[in-house]
Amino acid sequence: MNDVLVLDRAATAAALDPRRLMAAVSDALVAVARDAVSAPPRIAAFAPGGLLGAMPGYVPGLGLAAKLVSVFADPARPGRSTHRGIVALFDPEDGRPLAVMDAEPVTAWRTAAAATHSAWTLARPGPVVVIGTGAQARAQVSLLAALHPAEPVTVAGRDPEAARVLAALHPLGRATDGIETAVREAATVYCCTGATRPVLRRAWLAPGTHVSSVGGSHGPELDDDTIRNAALFTEWHGAATTPPPSGAHELQRLPGDRDVVLLGSVLCREAPGRTSPDQLTVFKSTGHAALDVAAAHVVHRTATGRRADELPR
Template identity: 55%
Template sequence: MSSTLILDHDQTRRALPPDALLPAVRTALIATSRNEASTPPRIAAIAPAGILGAMPGYVAGLGLAGKFVAIFRPGGPTGPSTHHGIVALFDENDGHVLALMSGEAVTAARTAASATVAFQELAPSTVGRIAVIGAGVQAHAQLELLHHLGLTAEIVVASRSQDSATHLAQRYGTATARTIQEAVCSADVVFCCTDADHPVLRHPWLRSPAHISSVGGSRGHELDRSTVTGGTLYVEWPGAVSHAPPAGAHELQDVSPDRAALLGSVLSGDHPGRTGDELTVFKSTGYAALDVAAASVAYQRATELGFGTRIDM
């Protein structure tokens, strides 16, 4: 009987170094654009206080995995949401369970990675200031990844709670805190990492040219209509536009599919990406191919370093 590797939250996080995760996410995005991935739309069971989503996927060259994620709001409708889950990596040849790992750690890391890949491909040629909107787990993961890249751009943190933004900015010596409008108005790149159910920024605040990577909005619109229609739009997978939430994006439900280009097609050279001084908008919904990429990296790295616990399932 083959054993299964168990990784807790901290072990999963340690097994996802950016230098390995970013290339894997790029591979998953390219595979998606070339129809080399099998990623059915996310489904969810609805409970009184939250949802349980299921996301299976296979990506050629990376592997076979699935995620169960519970999204709840224990403090009530206006409180912060929680994400609890597990990711299972399977052997693509015989189906046995290779590893079980923290869904929270995988989600935070792969989401930040996809937003960063979009930034690297679609940002203006000169980036002097980057705004990170949000002060929760995803904003922290995004700041951590940007810090790892060693960027020279000024980084500004903003949130609906100024105290939360200040606290998060203080964890990164070069970051400062501003209001959301102040941060957006002066930024060349904006990362929206919130759990908002209504837009957190307005199109008139944005500079031209600028780039937005929006990864929040699982409960509703994180971007306003004018931002979505006023920019050149990119997504991870076609279902972001063609499927209803929880698989697709709230902001893209009435957008024509031919308006959204796949980020993977830019990475592969099949789409030109940014062509001038336009606003570029990457709207992430999160989907299974990215979880496959992260799970593959985490399993390989943890195996190489010899940490985690092995059990017989």
Template identity: 40%
Template sequence: MSEGLTVMDAEAVRARLTIAACIPLMREAMTALSSGRVEQHLRSFLSVGEGRTFALMPAASADGFGAKLVSVYQDTDHPGRRRHQGLVVLFDPESGAPAFIGDAEEITRIRTAAASAAATDALARPDASILAVIGTGAQAQAHLEAIALVRPLTEIRIWGRDAEGARRFAEAMRKKYDCPVRACATVEAAVQAADIICTVTASRDPILHRDWVTPGAHVNLVGSSGPHAAEADIDLVAASRFIGDHREHVLAHGGEFLRARQAGRVTDDHIAAEIGEVFAGRRNGRISPADITLYKSLGHAVQDLAAAAWLLSLERTARHG
């Protein structure tokens, strides 16, 4: 018998799905994707106006099948930022009935940071403790929370295009963490000698350069999710041990990698592994303490469906006592 359709708005998702709970879900989802246990197509994009995109991300896994339907628009309240608004829809694998609809923006915010944390845990040096976050939006705050769950942070640095906004953001974060949090005037100052770097911007051209990144650092490239945008320069891609979240998607939509390949600096073999292969122990992540490990996050429907299935299970458990 069908249990009906569960619908969760952003507030409901936020009240239930924590980043801590989501980290193991992302580890399992990406392992399944790299192990061939997930059917997932490349996301498709439809332009709906200048700087506006509608995307469809379908997948089928052990959790069920479904898709994320999402619009990517400029945030009118925060120039230079983008909003990912939409729905995650999960269908029951047994009955074929729609079982869950959830707010895509909130699920995306949480699962993206959780996926970066899982990758950081696997790729960053065990003693990594200085975090630089490039960006000041919702993903910046989520990544601060997520990375703090996998490494004991001794210093947090923030950079944003709006210096006053970055200062206010750092001040707010200072109240949440038991370590110094400071805003930096430049990206270079923020990442100098940093152990972990997270770029969570809407930049279309590189803001992170190889010369600024210390050997042994781990970098999460998160903000760019299409072939025409890149947050890191070609030199950093070429110098890194490059780990993709999914090889097929990196080769189609990984802007940083595609620019380096077009320049003749790397070939497809430069993708050392998928993160799911690292999680499963089938490929090496970091090989040397001096490696610059780079995790390219594009985001996947299997991640959204894993979070949706967890939320649905939680709701059904509560319903049945």
């Protein structure tokens, strides 16, 4: 065990190279769509104050990893919860443990990467809005700043000061006090909240808007009309077929004939994405173990100095 790389939160975040991450997450999403991933259903052990969940996964070309995450009530924020944990990466050939890293930046950045891929693939050109001011919104704004610093981003949230602090992470970031006003002008909306009820309404969305909804673990971020009117995309079929928290609150009551397209199928051009300029598109993320494997792979390769050309294309 002496050769196991151990990375704290700061070191894990520093090793999440944005462009390597985007490439690895794309490969993972395609592998999920092609049913090439081994990832059993999520399991959890329950303690008096919360739970410990486990998400193991294997992705060909990226590796073998498992995430352990505790979800406990946060006394400092009534009604909210903490998410703390680790990701362990193993050698897929001989099972040797390679690295242990902090799960929070892994989860936040792989989720932001998947949401960004959905926008790159499905959105039309135009203003970008990020709703939320927490850890996930921070990762989303930071990733956009790293990938496209010349494209403006507007941050909207319930806390104006927190929105201003977050917007400052982007060279062309700005904050706005009103979520509705910002959304009405947007071509792409990233919803990154801890919502228990919808924070975005169909009536606010212009024709052709793309929505990447990655929050809402405790309830729906999007209203029923948005889901009803949109072309729907997810990381995996379980987002619509399994109950929360593994499945999405918004996708629980879909009619049996409703089509939900896997984002990986669009990325590899095995399924269509946007079919008209005015089409409303929604990517509803619930996370997937394959994305944790992808991020852990990038962290390990970056931290150990492996070359970019050694990464999967």
